[in-house]
Each structure stands twice: as C-alpha cells, then as structure tokens.
Amino acid sequence: MRQTREVLNVIEKDLNRLPPDHHFCYHRWICNSGKQQSTRVKSGEVGADGNNNMSTVNGASNLSNDQTERSREERSELLSQILFVYAKEHPALGYRQGMHEILSYIFLAIETDLLEHGVKAENVSLAGLNDVGEDKESDETKEEDVRILDAAKIMHDAFILFECVMSSLAPAYDAQIIQSAEQRDYQSESPMEVMSRSIVSKIRHVAGDEELYRHITNMNVPPQLYCTRWVRLMFSREVVGQDNVMKLWDLFFDLTTTSSQSQVKGAASASSTLLMNVLESTAASMILLIR
Template sequence: MEPVEVEGSSSGRGLSGVDKYELDWRNILTIANDRTLYDLRHMAVRGDLRASPFRSLCWAVFLDALKPPSSEWVKQREAHREDYLQLKDRYMLNPHLNTDGSDDPLSQSSESLWNQHFCDQELCAVIKQDVVRTFPGVDFFRKAPIQAMMTNILFCYARRYPTMCYRQGMHEILAPLIFVIHSDQQAMAHIQELDPTVDSNLVTILNPSHLEEDSFSIFSQIMDRIASFYRITDLVPTATGYFPAVAATTTPASPPAELTGTTVPVKRKPEIEVVEQLNYIKDKILIKEDLHLHNHLLKLDIPLAIFGIRWLRLLFGREFALQDLLLLWDAIFGEGEQLSLVNYIVVAMLIRIRDKLIYSDYTTCLTYLMRYPTNVDISLIIKHALHMKAPKIYERPAGAMIYVSSPSTRRPLPQPVMRSKNIEMDYLKYSTLPNVHQKRQQVQEHPLQAPRSSSDERHRTSSLPRNVGGSSVRKASAY
C-alpha cells in the first residue's frame, strides 16, 4: 500500500482541520508498521515533519521508544509510564515519612535515608541551575511546571544511571524534546475538543497528563545513543552528581615499591570519548571532503574539540534557532538508529562557513566556530551531510561546494612558490584545467599557426610565472 503524503497531498486538499489530522494519523499508522521504516525515515530527512502534529511519535519510533506494530503502541506507552512512576517512588525519597525514628539526620552512612535525601537535594539544586537557564528566549521554558518536570526527569535519569549521573548539557537535550511532545499533545487535545469521537488509541498515546513520563521515555533513548559524548573514562560521579576534576588511577609501581608488591596511585588526565570521535571526524571525513580547510585548521592549531564537544553533546542545540534545530533532529533521528549522521553534520557545518574560516586568523576563525553564523541554510547542511554519508542514495545538493567572499574581506592570496617537478605534474594530473604545456602544444599543432623563432620562444617562456599555470591558486578559490 502506498503511503499518503503528509504534506502537499492532493487527497488532503479541501478537508477540514479534523479530517486532515485524522488522515495524517492513519498515514503514520500505516507507514510505521513497515519494520524498515523506509517511508517514515524518508519523510523525516526531507523535512516533511516540519508541520506534522505527530513529530514526537515519529521520533519515538525512530528511537525504539515505540516499536511496530502500531497496534501495540498503547500498551508500550502505558508500560513506559508505569516504569517512570516507579522510578519516582524509588528515588524521590521523603525522610519525614520514616516513622520508626531510627535514622539520624546527621548520619553520614550510605544507608542513611537522611544522608541520601541531602545528596538528592544537592543534585536537584545542580540540575535546577541549568534548567532555569534553558532557552531564555522561549517563554515555554519559563513556566514553573515545565521546569519542575525537567528537573524530575533529569534527576530520575541520574539516579537510574549513576555512572552517567547528570552532566551539564543534558537539559538542552531534554528541552526540545519536551517542547515537541507538549506541542503534539496540545494539538491532539484541540482536535478532541472539536471532535470527541477521535481515535481513542491516539488520545491515550498523546494524553497531555503524561508529558513528564513520555518525555523521560524518549529522553532515555536519546541519551543511550549519545552517552559516549558525555562519558569520561575513569571518572565516576559522586552521589551529588559532581565529577572530580582528575581521576586517581594506579600505574605500575616504581622499583622500590615493587619489592613490597604495592602500587602507587598516580594522578593522570582522564580520557574523554567524544574527543576520539571528533578526531575521527577530522582525520577520516573532513580531510577527505575538504583537505584545504582541514590543513587550515591544523595550521592554526584549532582542534575540533574546542567547539565540537559542545556541538555533539547538545546535538547542535546552541548553533541553530529552535525550529531549525527540530528539522536537524528530524534528519538525525530519521536517518539511522545510531545517529551517525552527526559526524557528517559537523563537516557540513564547517564547509558551509568554509569561506569565512579559510581567510581568518586564529581569533576570528575561533569566533565563527564558537558563535556559528545564523544566516546558514539548515536544509542545505542536512542535504550535504546526507550526501557525504550515502552519496549513492542522496545527490549532492546544488551549491554545496560553492563559496563566494566579498573582495573587501578576502585576504590576498600567497604568491606561488617553487615546487618540485614531480609534485607539480602529480597535481596537474588531477586538475580539470589544461596546463600551460598542453595549451602550448595545442597552439603549435594548429594548422594556421606560423612557426616561432628560437629567440621568440626564449622570450615567451621567460615571461611565464615559475609556478606553471598557477593552478593551486585557482583551485583554492574554486571550492
């Protein structure tokens, strides 16, 4: 059965808002039952979820928070909600309810209910400091009930996964998610007011009273896939959520200590897993897609970790406006379960502002990377990232490698330097421009060309630039 187009469908024209909503719902149910999710993923990567009232459900399907068949979604949602409520009962303890009076509030024992309560309070205070600063320009996140929900979700996640606990930045992963789920739930509630006979399964799945539980379910799935962005080797958080600055690890003991069979604790710098991923992006993807830009960043000694850790940990949340970010997340979640598209988005973002970076010094270049320009076309970044990841499936978008600089801001190009003949010929072999020797031979072989004297030839060749053809300069400005 061919799926009905969610946007731009001729069959949906002329329908009332309620009828169009129900048509879209039936379409989602149909294409979500395909275990490959081909059509649903295609909708996401091409931007068709932009105005969909079921975006959060599509994300849940992509992230395995809801699994086919769609007839089981109600049971799955109810199970996830019950699981979260049990978590809250288990971890949100109230020591005042302890009636036997045996627990001392001053106890430092790990078994003490009061001690755990104080640790929980300190962790919640850390979380709230971040939550209240979430998307300061969006009124939705200034609401006290929303901030309380976010704090509860992040606290329960920290307690369920103590080795991850809470890390700064997680609140900016949760924020767009809870915004999208809330929007979908409110859309359903509005439709229900207009038509009380709307599908009862849909009413259950998008019940506005379960915003907190449903957000936790999908948030946990996202964090499961990006945990490596936050994980730091050999560092374990304290019960209050703080991470020590340096890990204390053991190394082989010095010879005198070896005689007693002891080891000596030595402070060493922990390894941040996301840095390894950024090095992979630089050395395997960026160098292949844009060697010139790769070398420029290398020359300026700007590692991708300076800006890339934030890009990945927040899934680019601070680099784009909220609506553009949601389109980007559609593509990230829809393209594949492991979210590997993020590697190519990093490169696409760099190439998009390549012309600004390539002619900038260290300070200016870093400014662009830390404060990504706002006038960038998000759809072009998505299309370019998809093409780099799967060039046989996605076409190269028009203009993906074309850059234009203002003459007033462009720095003068360096003068050509002497290169060895082998390097020169090897470069010209891959150039699409004919070199000087090829042009000369074409002219000499032309039937109307008069033979040159030896003195004319010497005079002509002496006037040529020493760097034959200057192709390297043209190549650098033609990306």
C-alpha cells in the same frame, strides 16, 4: 543526601537558563487543558488526582506574570525530576550540562502534540461532530490518539524518549578516559576526543579536503572546544527558532533509521552509534561551510 542536593542544585541552575520560549507551549497547553477541565500537573504527576482541576484560563496571552512564573516553575520541576532520575539510573554518566536542553526539546515536542490534539478535540466538539453520528473508523482513530497522547503519562513518555536519545548521545557527554583495542594506536582518550578525531577524519577521508584537515590538525586549538557543543546539543543553538530545531532533529532521527550499519562502518566513524555518526558528519559539514 549532600550529593543528591548538589545534583539537584546544578540541574536547577541549568533549567533556569532555558530560553523563555521553551515554556510558552506549556503555558498554552495548561490553558487549553483548563478550558477542557483537564486535571492539573502537580507534584510531578499529570492528571493523577481528579480533584486538582485547573480553573478556566482564557488563553496563554492573558496569563499574568505570576501565572507565567508558576507555569515556568512547574515545567522546570517536571524536567528536574526526570533529569535527576536519569542521573540516578545512570550513575556512570550522571547529569551533565546540556542534557537539560535535550530533554526540554523532547518535552516541548510532546507538549506541542498534546496541545494540537486538545485544540483539535475542542474544535470537533464545537463543530458538533463529536456525536452518535460519527463513524466507527473515526472513533477508533480518536481512541488511538488518546492512548498515544496521554497527558497523564507525559513524564513517563519524556523519560523514555530522553533515555533513548541519550543511549546514543552519551559519548558526547562522557569525559572519562577510555582505552580499547580499536584505539590501540592512540594514547588514552576521552570519548569527546575520539568524537573530535572522527569529525576531523571525515573532513579528510569523506570530503577529501586535505588542506583543511592539515590546518585543523596543526592548530593548537583542540576540535572538541568548538565541536562538543554542536554535538551535545544536537545543533539546537546553531539554528533559529524551535520549529527549525524540530525539523533538524527530525532529519537527524530519520537518517539514523534509514542508514544501515554497513554505511556507518564505511564512513570510518569512531563512534559506536548511528546518531553519533550523523552528528559527527554534520559537524564536519559545519566546519566545511565556515571554512
């Protein structure tokens, strides 16, 4: 019980540090759900109880400070539950600082889709298009949207997506010492040290910048001190604005799906996942840009 409480306390502290704009879309989504008489998020479940309808709210801009704080706390509670379950399901890694930001952006992407879907449905209804006269294809499309964008399953969807991302991103959070056959020429290293060595190696072998490579390796500053945050947070703090973060992440995920295993091996990456290879290459590019 004590260990559980400690994990929850760390998660809570990290969630309280999230930028205020991470919660704004949730406010708008709740407001929009209220106007459509959708069920309210409560105790980690969305739409589980039809009697918990949220009263109508006239847009996010009219939220009082109390309402804003309640929405922030409500969203943080949902994220906390997901992070805690993940830590319990993956005890070898557990919860590490930075995971809360990865999850928050994933949650934000789902919230944005739900909000846009709700606004679109409301506009269609107001336009009088949602009647018997609609064609069958339109009805089938709406049914597909409902199945994919189910507000009652937002926590389930967020957990699965987060777990999927972390399955590739875990090496950036794992500080345990490892030793494998591939690393027999090196002393025991943590995954973060392996990651940093791979990033610096790309500067030499991919970019061909021998001078910069020697400068970095001769410094007394380990590369993981400045590369770890970049990779752990998938560069979300290196760009301005949520839209730009989403676009950057879309590019990362697109590159992981279009890159073949042979291309990854050809890049001499020390990582074992496509996503890590893409992030390591991006980190090497960042160093070259600020050279």
